[in-house]
Amino acid sequence: MRLDFISLFPEMLKPALSVGVVGRAVDKGAIESHYWNPRDYTSNKHRTVDDRPFGGGPGMLMLPQPLDDCIVEMQQQQQAAGVEQSPIIYLSPQGRRLDQALVKELSALPAITLLCGRYEGVDERLLEKHVSIEVSIGDYVLSGGELPALVVADAVARQLPGILGHEDSAEQDSFANGLLDCPHYTRPAEWQGREVPPVLLSGDHAAIAEWRQAQSIKRTNERRPDLLSTDNPSKPRSSGSE
Ligand code: ADE
Numbered sequence: 001m002r003l004d005f006i007s008l009f010p011e012m013l014k015p016a017l018s019v020g021v022v023g024r025a026v027d028k029g030a031i032e033s034h035y036w037n038p039r040d041y042t043s044n045k046h047r048t049v050d051d052r053p054f055g056g057g058p059g060m061l062m063l064p065q066p067l068d069d070c071i072v073e074m075q076q077q078q079q080a081a082g083v084e085q086s087p088i089i090y091l092s093p094q095g096r097r098l099d100q101a102l103v104k105e106l107s108a109l110p111a112i113t114l115l116c117g118r119y120e121g122v123d124e125r126l127l128e129k130h131v132s133i134e135v136s137i138g139d140y141v142l143s144g145g146e147l148p149a150l151v152v153a154d155a156v157a158r159q160l161p162g163i164l165g166h167e168d169s170a171e172q173d174s175f176a177n178g179l180l181d182c183p184h185y186t187r188p189a190e191w192q193g194r195e196v197p198p199v200l201l202s203g204d205h206a207a208i209a210e211w212r213q214a215q216s217i218k219r220t221n222e223r224r225p226d227l228l229s230t231d232n233p234s235k236p237r238s239s240g241s242e
């Protein structure tokens with residue numbers, strides 16, 4: 001999968017794509033990343049990328065021209081590389097809330113472009129022209145789209161085939177089946193007077209699977225009842241794997 005990042009701070013993104021699960025996906029060639037800096041597409045001598053909003057108000061906005069020139073060149077390069085389309089995702093608190101279903105949808109695409117805003121945002125006309133979907137990672141405001149773009153990249157990378165081992169398969173993640181994950185334990189079997197639930201030491205795989213499912217439902221009921229369907233509180237409202 002190809003990931004293109006449009007960002008004024010590529011130095012913030014690159015290290016995060018070199019470690020852990022995402023780093024492994026890059027090393028294996030499952031993820032190919034490209035970085036595009038709108039500051040390289042300015043036509044003024046100060047390399048300005050922002051200006052004040054019409055109508056007044058606090059903060060600055062990203063100018064449409066450097067971003068447009070940057071996107072046009074990126075799309076030419078994508079085409080030359082045989083990428084037919086790479087929907088542009090703009091990270092913003094006004095977007096569709098990211099969840100596991102959207103992560104799955106995005107991970108099935110051959111390429112996506114993550115547009116990271118800074119300042120108070122981006123001129124709306126640029127967004128109208130180029131953006132396919134606006135995505136938010138939650139109801140709070142960050143200083144830019146770089147951290148949200150990394151959240152999307154990480155969540156998408158762990159869905160790609162062959163990236164997670166069998167043990168930590170994406171199918172076992174919280175939300176993979178619409179429920180929260182069950183609790184997990186490792187050695188020692190007794191630690192500071194606290195014991196591991198005996199069923200996990202029993203070797204009875206059917207009993208373990210049943211216990212885990214029951215724990216997932218219990219946790220989801222206690223912590224995130226909004227995820228459960230109202231007519232059947234042991235069933236997820238909708239499966240995140242669809
Ligand atoms: N940019 C700033 N805050 C954001 C958020 N919560 N989600 C996505 N992009 C953002």
